[in-house]
Amino acid sequence: MKTTKNEILNTALSVFSQKGYEGALLRDISDSLGITKAALYKHFKSKEALWNTLIDYVEQYYSEHINSLSNIPIPDNWDKLKEISLKQIEFTLHDETVKRVRKLLTIEQYRNERMSALATKHFITDIESRFTKAFEKMIEKGVLKCTNPELLAFQYTAPITMLIHLCDRESEKEAEIMKKIEAHIEQFTREYKTK
Amino acid sequence: MKTTKNEILNTALSVFSQKGYEGALLRDISDSLGITKAALYKHFKSKEALWNTLIDYVEQYYSEHINSLSNIPIPDNWDKLKEISLKQIEFTLHDETVKRVRKLLTIEQYRNERMSALATKHFITDIESRFTKAFEKMIEKGVLKCTNPELLAFQYTAPITMLIHLCDRESEKEAEIMKKIEAHIEQFTREYKTK
DNA sequence: AATAAAAGTTACTTAGAGGTAACTTTTTTG
DNA sequence: CAAAAAAGTTACCTCTAAGTAACTTTTATT
Numbered sequence: 001m002k003t004t005k006n007e008i009l010n011t012a013l014s015v016f017s018q019k020g021y022e023g024a025l026l027r028d029i030s031d032s033l034g035i036t037k038a039a040l041y042k043h044f045k046s047k048e049a050l051w052n053t054l055i056d057y058v059e060q061y062y063s064e065h066i067n068s069l070s071n072i073p074i075p076d077n078w079d080k081l082k083e084i085s086l087k088q089i090e091f092t093l094h095d096e097t098v099k100r101v102r103k104l105l106t107i108e109q110y111r112n113e114r115m116s117a118l119a120t121k122h123f124i125t126d127i128e129s130r131f132t133k134a135f136e137k138m139i140e141k142g143v144l145k146c147t148n149p150e151l152l153a154f155q156y157t158a159p160i161t162m163l164i165h166l167c168d169r170e171s172e173k174e175a176e177i178m179k180k181i182e183a184h185i186e187q188f189t190r191e192y193k194t195k
Numbered sequence: 196m197k198t199t200k201n202e203i204l205n206t207a208l209s210v211f212s213q214k215g216y217e218g219a220l221l222r223d224i225s226d227s228l229g230i231t232k233a234a235l236y237k238h239f240k241s242k243e244a245l246w247n248t249l250i251d252y253v254e255q256y257y258s259e260h261i262n263s264l265s266n267i268p269i270p271d272n273w274d275k276l277k278e279i280s281l282k283q284i285e286f287t288l289h290d291e292t293v294k295r296v297r298k299l300l301t302i303e304q305y306r307n308e309r310m311s312a313l314a315t316k317h318f319i320t321d322i323e324s325r326f327t328k329a330f331e332k333m334i335e336k337g338v339l340k341c342t343n344p345e346l347l348a349f350q351y352t353a354p355i356t357m358l359i360h361l362c363d364r365e366s367e368k369e370a371e372i373m374k375k376i377e378a379h380i381e382q383f384t385r386e387y388k389t390k
Numbered sequence: 391a392a393t394a395a396a397a398g399t400t401a402c403t404t405a406g407a408g409g410t411a412a413c414t415t416t417t418t419t420g
Numbered sequence: 421c422a423a424a425a426a427a428g429t430t431a432c433c434t435c436t437a438a439g440t441a442a443c444t445t446t447t448a449t450t
Contacts, residue, residue, distance in 0.1 A: 004427075018305070022217035025407065038410080039428050047408065107302045109364055110213070116364045124361060151378055158354035166319060169304055169311045183346055191386060199397080220437065233440080234398050242438070 005043055007033065009057045010097075012050055017100035020107050021051060055114060058101050062118075065098070066126055074130075076137045078189045085185060089160065093167055093174070103168060127157045145192050152192065159184050200238055202228065204252045205292075207245055212295035215302050216246060250309060253296050257313075260293070261321055269325075271332040273384045280380060284355065288362055288369070298363060322352045340387050347387065354379050 011032050015024045026047055030037040044050040069088075075081040092098055102122070109119040128150065135149035135156075144152075160181055167177045206227050210219045221242055225232040239245040264283075270276040287293055297317070304314040326348035333339035339347075355376055362372045 020215055020217060020302070022215060026409090027407075035427085036429060037408085038430080041409070042427055045409095103305060107215070107305065110298060110302065120361060120364060124357065147382065148378070151375075151382055154375070155350070155354055155379060155382065158357040159350055162319065162353040162357065166315060169315060180346075180349070183343070184350060187342065187346055187350065221439090222437075230397085231399060232438085233400080236439070237397055240439095 012054050013100050017104040075134045076141055082185050128153045131157055207249050208295050212299040270329045271336055277380050323348045326352055
């Protein structure tokens with residue numbers, strides 16, 4: 001029973017992330033599931049209810065995803081920082097669900113307070129706090145010039161986030177974009193590494 | 196005659212940027228203009244036609260805006276860079292049309308090739324190229340450590356762009372966000388300034 | 391001032407999306 | 421296995437947004 005609901009939510013995520021709330025039709029979702037539109041109403045009492053449940057689902061998926069990241073050791077040197085960054089970017093760019101969540105947040109971020117808060121959390125706060133920890137550790141270890149680790153984390157992650165969004169729009173340029181990301185990481189390392 | 200059409204386009208920009216293409220109703224636009232929906236059809240043969248004209252209009256407005264920027268002298272030292280950056284950010288954050296264009300591009304960037312290209316141009320390419328020129332000049336003058344000016348321009352502008360988007364979502368945090376922007380600029384200056 | 395074009399109105403059609411009711415099939419479970 | 425709950429179907433209703441036609445008012449133009 002939970003499986004059916006989950007299948008619906010996955011399909012809904014796919015459709016909503018492509019067409020947005022207003023553009024998405026319940027028929028798109030039901031067709032894509034191979035059931036009739038009316039069958040959806042056995043699980044959700046309205047389009048709005050489905051939407052709200054989807055946001056719950058996204059929030060939950062996302063926090064699980066973030067929690068799983070906190071199991072990964074925090075990098076404490078430049079090589080590990082690069083390695084973990086690239087691995088994370090790779091995942092983020094190719095995992096279908098994560099991609100859909102990102103698109104959905106992007107196109108629906110002005111719909112309501114909840115979407116807006118989720119977008120900020122997803123695109124800025126959480127990433128920043130993860131890398132702040134890394135930079136704090138690196139300062140402690142003396143491999144990073146002593147500065148404000150939070151600001152540095154933002155300066156490190158914001159360009160990457162921008163390029164990930166660019167890749168969502170123009171996926172054919174992925175190789176080029178990955179090169180730019182690497183160049184950014186290398187320049188950042190060169191500049192802030194202690195000698 | 197051109198004025199009426201322009202008024203319609205301005206109103207359409209306002210409505211579409213708040214509700215997106217699918218969510219926006221022709222009634223929203225006509226009501227907001229104080230005319231009937233049918234009157235709109237004297238100027239545009241369909242919603243889609245109005246939309247396409249709006250994108251033309253946005254493209255044109257935008258390129259004029261960019262051209263007017265090219266009259267401003269390119270900064271060639273750190274103080275001027277900061278000054279011009281902040282002035283530009285101030286304008287960008289408060290000019291209603293620019294704000295609407297930004298929101299529209301954000302929420303409709305996946306609709307078609309045209310919107311996607313415009314988003315990349317608006318959010319990345321054009322800003323980058325402007326600041327690349329500034330950094331090239333500053334390297335020439337010897338006030339900026341010799342590095343890749345294009346990469347640097349991206350690293351300088353991307354965090355600012357991210358914070359502008361944040362401000363669009365959470366305008367009540369503007370003061371805080373402006374502080375963060377200044378901190379970013381100062382940190383960047385401190386790091387790349389030749390001594 | 392006369393008249394033609396532009397801009398607007400009212401009243402309508404049409405299509406399609408959300409949503410419901412009544413019935414059937416499938417799945418669970420005592 | 422029987423029955424009840426879940427999941428699905430068909431056929432419908434309703435509402436509303438896009439779009440049109442016929443008519444009126446406003447605005448330019450000679």
